[in-house]
Amino acid sequence: MVGSMIQANYADIQSVLTDERALTDAAEAHGTLAGCLCGGAGYRFEDWLLEILPEGRAQPLAAATLRELYTETGGSLRAPDMEFDLLLPQEAQSIDARAAALAQWCQGFLYGLGSGPVQDAASLPGDVGEIVRDLTEISRVGVDIAQTEESNENAYAELVEFVRVSVQVIFEELEPLRATPSSPGAPLH
Numbered sequence: 001m002v003g004s005m006i007q008a009n010y011a012d013i014q015s016v017l018t019d020e021r022a023l024t025d026a027a028e029a030h031g032t033l034a035g036c037l038c039g040g041a042g043y044r045f046e047d048w049l050l051e052i053l054p055e056g057r058a059q060p061l062a063a064a065t066l067r068e069l070y071t072e073t074g075g076s077l078r079a080p081d082m083e084f085d086l087l088l089p090q091e092a093q094s095i096d097a098r099a100a101a102l103a104q105w106c107q108g109f110l111y112g113l114g115s116g117p118v119q120d121a122a123s124l125p126g127d128v129g130e131i132v133r134d135l136t137e138i139s140r141v142g143v144d145i146a147q148t149e150e151s152n153e154n155a156y157a158e159l160v161e162f163v164r165v166s167v168q169v170i171f172e173e174l175e176p177l178r179a180t181p182s183s184p185g186a187p188l189h
Contacts, residue, residue: 010089013069016062022052027101028108030087033073035112038171041178043116045070051112077171084168086160095152099143102159106139109167128173131166138163 014026022029029052036043036051045067050056058066069087076083088101110132124132138159143152 009069010087012065013087016058016065017052020053020058020062023054024052024108025101025104026087027089028104030069030073031105031108031110032112033070033108034077034084034086034167035109035114036116037074037077037112038109038167038174039113039177040116051115077168082165082168084164084171086164086167088160095149095156096143099141099152099156102156102163103139103141106135106141106163109163110135110139113170126173128170131170135163135166 010026013030017024017026017029024032029048032051033048036048046056048070049058049063049066057063073084076085086102086105088105089098091098093101113132141159144155147155
């Protein structure tokens with residue numbers, strides 16, 4: 001099941017980030033946010049702005065839009081019924097653009113996850129380490145021109161669903177890590 005609230009706002013978030021001279025696009029920025037929320041306790045809205053905006057702050061209207069995305073993302077990750085969804089372009093965009101955005105989302109997620117207390121998530125035991133290795137592969141995804149459009153669409157939909165569920169699993173598996181207070185000298189972002 002793909003949620004529509006975040007997805008419907010992809011173009012708006014991209015526009016806000018462009019206007020604010022963001023260091024990244026909407027998909028990668030959202031991936032970074034999700035990764036940071038999964039990996040570290042106490043990750044604040046201001047921390048995210050420092051990651052994605054050159055000055056670490058936004059104009060009031062832009063800040064309100066981004067804060068809504070921050071709040072919605074954190075809430076959906078904590079929701080018991082797997083409401084979390086990726087911020088990706090809508091189906092009206094080309095499969096190439098959507099695949100590239102998915103790759104950027106995964107790159108952002110891996111960056112965010114690795115910028116907290118989890119320095120090498122791929123070496124974590126069990127499901128989390130395996131998922132991180134899979135997400136690393138997906139971050140290099142592209143469209144197979146030898147396949148039909150329908151095959152590529154199906155493969156893309158499967159990858160999006162895999163990433164969505166995987167992020168939920170990582171969030172749940174790393175709960176004990178987020179519950180443990182950071183030790184002195186640990187990275188704050």
